[in-house]
Amino acid sequence: MNILVVSAHPDDEIIGMGGTLKKLSKKHNISVLFLAEGITARKKSGHVNVPNYEVDNIEKKKMQREIEWRNNNAIRALKLVGVKNTKFLNYPDNELDTMPFLKIVKSVEKEICRIKPKIIFTHHYNDLNVDHRLAFESTITASRPLEGSPVNSIFSFESISSTDWKLPYSFKPNVFVDISNELKSKIHALSEYKKEMRKFPHPRSKDTIEAVAKRWGSLYGFHAAEAFELVTSRIKNFNNSLFS
Numbered sequence: 001m002n003i004l005v006v007s008a009h010p011d012d013e014i015i016g017m018g019g020t021l022k023k024l025s026k027k028h029n030i031s032v033l034f035l036a037e038g039i040t041a042r043k044k045s046g047h048v049n050v051p052n053y054e055v056d057n058i059e060k061k062k063m064q065r066e067i068e069w070r071n072n073n074a075i076r077a078l079k080l081v082g083v084k085n086t087k088f089l090n091y092p093d094n095e096l097d098t099m100p101f102l103k104i105v106k107s108v109e110k111e112i113c114r115i116k117p118k119i120i121f122t123h124h125y126n127d128l129n130v131d132h133r134l135a136f137e138s139t140i141t142a143s144r145p146l147e148g149s150p151v152n153s154i155f156s157f158e159s160i161s162s163t164d165w166k167l168p169y170s171f172k173p174n175v176f177v178d179i180s181n182e183l184k185s186k187i188h189a190l191s192e193y194k195k196e197m198r199k200f201p202h203p204r205s206k207d208t209i210e211a212v213a214k215r216w217g218s219l220y221g222f223h224a225a226e227a228f229e230l231v232t233s234r235i236k237n238f239n240n241s242l243f244s
């Protein structure tokens, strides 16, 4: 089965579903489409956020190198969970709302036509990060259920430090994937994104991500789990079980 992950930035795919990717990649063909580059919103190199908007050409060049670095980290992180197919659009970070929405939709449509995924995973509609929200919007627009569309199901994953920081909180997961055996691989893959990770008690920390996995797991009798919100599912027959 072909599966597409539409991720706003390199790191969201592992934070949201690194364990599930490890599980699914054993049997299925997974491709990850990254929409934005995840660097230039900081407006300063060295992975430092500054409150200024304008930047000079020197900073721009430095950040360009960091984009390449982060994309390479994504390739390495995904390899650790068994995923080899990646595509980076490098749209401007935290500025997808400045682009024509149609352009983003067409980019996702192109991947759907190429990959023909039965399942798509993407962000939650109510994340704090604007790129995440537009990843969701463009995905459901690009995969509208026309006759002949390959897409049967869409799931939203959780982006710790974005889904949980959007108020009012509205993530209502209804699918829980046992990642008891995959949690270690997820944390290992996250180490490729060490510049994006923060120290506890920041939510985007190793400790919090482990704690959240254990918390979701404990609700459903697993040692660790990743939580998803099923957005839509159309079923022709019941031959396939998604995650068994």
Ligand SMILES: [Zn+2]
Pocket (backbone or CB within 6 Å): 008, 009, 012, 129, 132, 159
């Ligand atoms: Zn993100």
